[in-house]
Amino acid sequence: MKSINLQRTESLLMELIPEALSSMADERIRSLPITGVNCKNGKYDAIVYFDGSDYDKNEINQIISLLKKANGRMKSHVLASTGWYKCPNFKFVNDTSLEQSRNIEALFAKISKDKKEEE
Template sequence: MNEAEIKLKRMESILVELIPEALGHLNDKRLHDLEILEVKCSRGRSDAKVYINPSNFKESEKIAYLKQLNKARPIVEDFCLKDQGWYRCPKLTFEFDTQFEKSQNLEELFKKIEKEES
């Protein structure tokens, strides 16, 4: 792992801690309970995707949450800047994580294949 990768991982881990703290300071109580699973920064650390746990949210709720998060994005970025003393914060993009659903679908497919073979 080279120095650039280490800096990238460090920034991602800092953002995973700071974003929930920033959301906790907002007036919207719904955003306080969101679980941040992972943050992936771009190579130049100018953009970052924030993955949120989609647990038991309906599609309409997910859309509403994403709208609220997009409105709160500048406040969250400003909180991260002030807390860490960075020159600039990556532009945050919020998404619900779909990896768990995809892995469940794959497991179901493997079970179907196993049944068909037996």
């Protein structure tokens, strides 16, 4: 169970990270949808999940590389917006849960269709 303060931190980062990304030069990360933030070790580390379902593996690796390069500017934006003394280190991960849920929905639709055809 996460503390209320940690949940607040994650919620605030969910707002601030897309703001910071929107000011970046590269279009691929400027409009990147952030799907979640999971803080670890208090506020020292944060895993940032993004939806990369529109990209192939090579493009996702490029996006992660771009996000790593933009890490400093994003930290500066978060610190300026919050007044915190320290900002978490961001680690970026492609969120595959959306793609998995789509696959499950498609599977259920196929099962439903097959059952109707059997009747």
